[in-house]
Amino acid sequence: MNGDKLHQRSVQQTTTILKTPSNISINSLNLNKTPNYVQKTTEFRNHFCWSLADASFLKWTTADAFGLFKNHPIPCFFAVSLLFFMGVEYTLLMIPPSSPPFDIGFVATVYLHRVLVASPTINTFLAGLNTVFVGMQTAYIIGTLVIEGRPRATVAALFMFTCRGILGYSTQLPLPEGFLGSGVDFPVGNVSFFLFYSGHVAGSVIASLDMRRMHRWELAFLYDTLNLLQVVRLLSTRGHYTIDLAIGVGAGMLFDYLAGEYMKNAKAADDTTLYANRPRLS
Structure with missing residues (x-):
């Protein structure tokens, strides 16, 4: 008799476990529903196909292609240059570590270098002129601040020389072979200096740009000419x-x-502060 009760109790427990809870409906499970990742993939595929169908290049014509070269010659030149230098880069033999760096500017100025080697007096004279030019650009940049009350050129020079110091210290390039120093060259005293990048040239450009903003065209042209001569000398x-x-x-x-x-x-911050500090009428 106890065995019959035990069997009956087991059947009841099994029935209770298999019984569906009253608050869950089989229909609500929606077994035919598409998984979320499948929907995402389908949406992406449809969007990609739609975008490809509306792609800009499918609407290009032969007239557009020729018009591109006619109306935008500079970007087209850059595109051709990109292809050319990609070929150069993939076929160029690298300079071995034991050799000095190759510099096309040094190749172009071989004759002038020989002249300066043979004539130290000319080298010293040109170095002195270059130092005078550095003094001219420095005086102009500082003068825009202390005399004219326009700090932009001075701020630009401070930014530039700070960045130059960081980069120049981070990667210190070897002094080029055949370097011709001079005691009157800037920095005066033939002391060490950062090679990358040229503060001489950058300072001249900052001064020249400020002159153009002030419509000092003749002075800007003079500085650009002297800067070009400075590049050749360096x-x-x-x-x-x-x-x-x-x-x-x-x-x-x-x-x-x-x-x-x-x-x-x-200036915008100052204007905002002044406006905030104004007494209100109400």
Whole structure:
């Protein structure tokens, strides 16, 4: 008799376990529902196909292609240059560690370098003129602040020389072979200096850009001409690599722009502060 009760109790427990709870419906499980990741994949595929069907290049015509070269020659030139230098880069033999760096500016100024080697007096004279030019650009940049009350060029120079110090210390390039130093060259005393990038060139660019903003066209042209002669002399004396001088031009433009943005934001902040401190009429 106890066995019958035990069997009956087991059947009841099994029935209770298999019984569906009253608050869950089989229909609510929706077994035919598409999984979420499948829906995401389908939506992405449909969106991609739609975007590809509306792609811009499918609407290009032959007239558009020829018009591109006619109306936008500079980007087209850059595109051709990209392909050319990709070929150069993949076929160029690298300079071995034991050899001095290759510099195309040094190759272009071989004759002038020989002249300066043979004539130390000319080298010293040109170095002195270059130092005078550095003094001219320094005086102009500081003068825009202390005399004219326009700090942008000074802020740009501070930004530029700080960044130059960081980069110049981070990667210290070897002094080029055949370097012709001079006691009157800047920095005066023939002391060590950072090669990357050229503060001579960057400072000249900052001064020239400020002159153009003030419509001092003749002075700006003079500074640009002297800057170009400075570049030739620095290459001839092996005082800078070509990349130092090229980045110097870009650095002057960049930090002049950043200084302008800084001044604009500073002025906006000052205006906001003044407006906030004004007494209200009510």
